[in-house]
Amino acid sequence: MNVRAQISSVFHLDKCIGCHTCSVTCKNLWTDRKGAEYMWWNNVETKPGTGYPTQWENQEHSKGGWKSDGNSLELRSGGKGKSLLNVFHNPNLPTLDDYYEPWTYRYDDLFNAPAGKGQPTARPVSMITGKPIDPQAGPNWDDDLGGSKLYAANDPSLEGLSDEEKQQLFATEKMAFFYLPRRCNHCMNAACVASCPSGAIYKRGEDGIVLVNQEKCRGWRMCVSACPYKKVYYNWSVGKSEKCISCYPRVESGEIPGCYASCVGRIRYMGVLLYDADKIKSTAMIPAKELAAAQRDMILDPSDPAVISAARSSGIAEHVLNAARRSPVYRFVKEWKIALPLHPEFRTLPMIFYVPPLLPVLAKVENGVANMAEASFSSLEQARLPLRYLANLFAGGNEMEITAVYRRLIAVRLQRRAATVGDIAAADVTAAQQEVNAEMANAIYRMSALTSMQERIVLPPLNREMSIEAVVDPHEYRGSAGFGIRQAPARRW
Numbered sequence: 001m002n003v004r005a006q007i008s009s010v011f012h013l014d015k016c017i018g019c020h021t022c023s024v025t026c027k028n029l030w031t032d033r034k035g036a037e038y039m040w041w042n043n044v045e046t047k048p049g050t051g052y053p054t055q056w057e058n059q060e061h062s063k064g065g066w067k068s069d070g071n072s073l074e075l076r077s078g079g080k081g082k083s084l085l086n087v088f089h090n091p092n093l094p095t096l097d098d099y100y101e102p103w104t105y106r107y108d109d110l111f112n113a114p115a116g117k118g119q120p121t122a123r124p125v126s127m128i129t130g131k132p133i134d135p136q137a138g139p140n141w142d143d144d145l146g147g148s149k150l151y152a153a154n155d156p157s158l159e160g161l162s163d164e165e166k167q168q169l170f171a172t173e174k175m176a177f178f179y180l181p182r183r184c185n186h187c188m189n190a191a192c193v194a195s196c197p198s199g200a201i202y203k204r205g206e207d208g209i210v211l212v213n214q215e216k217c218r219g220w221r222m223c224v225s226a227c228p229y230k231k232v233y234y235n236w237s238v239g240k241s242e243k244c245i246s247c248y249p250r251v252e253s254g255e256i257p258g259c260y261a262s263c264v265g266r267i268r269y270m271g272v273l274l275y276d277a278d279k280i281k282s283t284a285m286i287p288a289k290e291l292a293a294a295q296r297d298m299i300l301d302p303s304d305p306a307v308i309s310a311a312r313s314s315g316i317a318e319h320v321l322n323a324a325r326r327s328p329v330y331r332f333v334k335e336w337k338i339a340l341p342l343h344p345e346f347r348t349l350p351m352i353f354y355v356p357p358l359l360p361v362l363a364k365v366e367n368g369v370a371n372m373a374e375a376s377f378s379s380l381e382q383a384r385l386p387l388r389y390l391a392n393l394f395a396g397g398n399e400m401e402i403t404a405v406y407r408r409l410i411a412v413r414l415q416r417r418a419a420t421v422g423d424i425a426a427a428d429v430t431a432a433q434q435e436v437n438a439e440m441a442n443a444i445y446r447m448s449a450l451t452s453m454q455e456r457i458v459l460p461p462l463n464r465e466m467s468i469e470a471v472v473d474p475h476e477y478r479g480s481a482g483f484g485i486r487q488a489p490a491r492r493w
C-alpha cells in the first residue's frame with residue numbers, strides 16, 4: 001500500500017446560489033493581470049448549459065483526458081510521438097472564441113465627455129486590442145439561462161436523453177437549472193501532468209496540489225488541451241501556462257483558499273483524503289460506469305490500523321492523519337456516499353466531489369402549488385432534471401449510482417421534514433430510515449446546514465520548509481506523453 005495524503009473538496013450544489021463571489025475573489029487574487037484577463041481559475045456555470053470555455057465537456061473537440069480499452073491507458077491527445085509532432089502546433093486547443101474576448105468599459109467617458117443633450121455612455125472595449133467591441137460571449141454568458149433551449153440544447157451531457165426527456169427539460173413551465181462551480185480538480189491521475197513535454201507540471205507529494213513550474217514551462221500548451229476540464233490557461237503575455245494553485249501561499253500560512261473563505265452559500269468543504277497510489281492506474285482503466293464507485297474504493301479509512309501503519313511508512317505525519325480522521329470530505333464521499341466526482345469518465349480521478357442538486361426532484365406540484373407533504377421516493381421518477389442527465393455529469397452515465405445518491409438525499413430530507421413539520425407519513429419515515437438511519441441523517445443534515453467554518457474546512461498545518469522536493473515519478477505510465485514527468489513523494493510533515 002502506497003499511501004498518499006491529498007487536500008480534497010466537496011461542493012454541495014444544493015447550497016450554491018450562483019453569486020459568483022468565489023470567481024471574483026479568485027480573479028482579484030490571482031488573475032487580475034495582463035495576459036490573464038480571460039482566465040477564470042474558478043468559474044460558476046449554469047447547467048444544463050455549455051459552460052466556459054464553451055463546450056468544454058466535448059472531448060471530441062479538444063481531446064482532453066485519458067482513454068482506455070481496459071488493458072491500457074493513454075492520453076486522448078496521443079502519446080509521446082504525437083506530442084512531439086504537435087509541439088509547434090497543437091491542433092486541439094480551444095480558441096479565443098471558445099473562451100471570449102475579454103472586455104472592459106471606457107469608464108472615463110462617463111466623467112470626461114463634453115456636455116451634451118444625452119447621457120454619456122461607457123462603451124465596451126477589448127482588453128486585448130483596446131478597440132470597441134460588441135460582446136457576443138462571456139464566462140457566464142448563459143447565466144440563469146441554462147435551462148433554455150438556446151443554450152441547454154448544446155450541452156454535451158444531454159447525450160443519450162430521449163426526445164421526450166429533452167422536451168420535459170426544455171418545457172418553459174418545468175424549466176430547471178442549477179449552478180456548477182468549477183476549479184482545477186487537482187486530480188490523482190492528472191492528464192495535464194502527463195502531457196507536459198517539459199516536465200513543468202507536477203503534483204506536490206505533501207498535499208496533492210498540481211502546480212506549473214513557471215521557470216520550466218515552455219508554453220507548448222499540451223496541458224491546455226489535455227485537461228478535460230479546461231482548467232489550464234495560456235498567458236499570452238508571458239508565454240506560459242497557468243492554473244489554479246489552490247491558494248497554496250495562503251494554505252501554507254494557515255489561511256484557507258480565497259474561494260472557500262468568500263463562498264456565500266457555504267457550499268465548500270475541504271479536508272484530507274488518504275488514498276492508495278498503487279491503484280491509480282488500474283482504477284483509471286475501469287469501465288466508465290464503474291469509475292465513480294472505483295474511485296471511492298481507492299480512498300482509505302484513516303482510522304484503520306493497517307492504513308495508519310502504511311501511512312506512517314509512507315512518511316505521513318501524525319497531524320495529517322489526525323486531520324484525515326476529521327475530514328468532512330471523507331464523510332461526504334466515503335461514509336455517507338452522497339458526493340460524486342464530475343465526469344469520472346475522463347479518467348483523471350478528480351479530487352473535487354459534488355453533492356448533486358436535490359431541489360428539482362423533491363417538491364411535487366399540484367394545481368400550481370408545491371406540495372412538500374406529498375414528496376416521497378416516488379418523486380425521484382418525476383425528477384424535472386432527468387436522472388440520465390445527472391448520471392452523465394456525475395457518474396459516467398451510471399443511473400443506478402446517481403439514483404442511490406438521490407435516495408439517500410431524499411431520505412435525509414424526509415426525516416428532517418418529519419422532525420420539523422411533522423407531515424410525512426409514518427411509512428415514508430420508516431422507508432427513509434431504512435435508506436439512511438436516523439443518526440446518519442442527523443449528521444448529514446448538521447454538516448450540510450449548521451456547521452462552522454472550522455468543521456467545514458479541516459486542514460493540517462503545513463510546514464513547507466520541511467518538505468522533500470520532487471523525485472522521479474514512480475508511475476511509469478505518467479511519462480507516456482511527457483518526458484521524465486515528476487511527482488513529489490509523500491512528505492514527512
Ligand code: SF4
Pocket residue numbers: 183184185186187190191192193210226227228229230231232243348
Ligand atoms: S483538473 Fe485539469 S488542470 Fe487540474 S489537475 Fe486535473 S487535469 Fe490537471
Ligand code: SF4
Pocket residue numbers: 015016017018019020021022023044179181262263264265266267
Ligand atoms: S461563492 Fe459559493 S454560493 Fe456563490 S457562486 Fe461561488 S460556490 Fe456558489
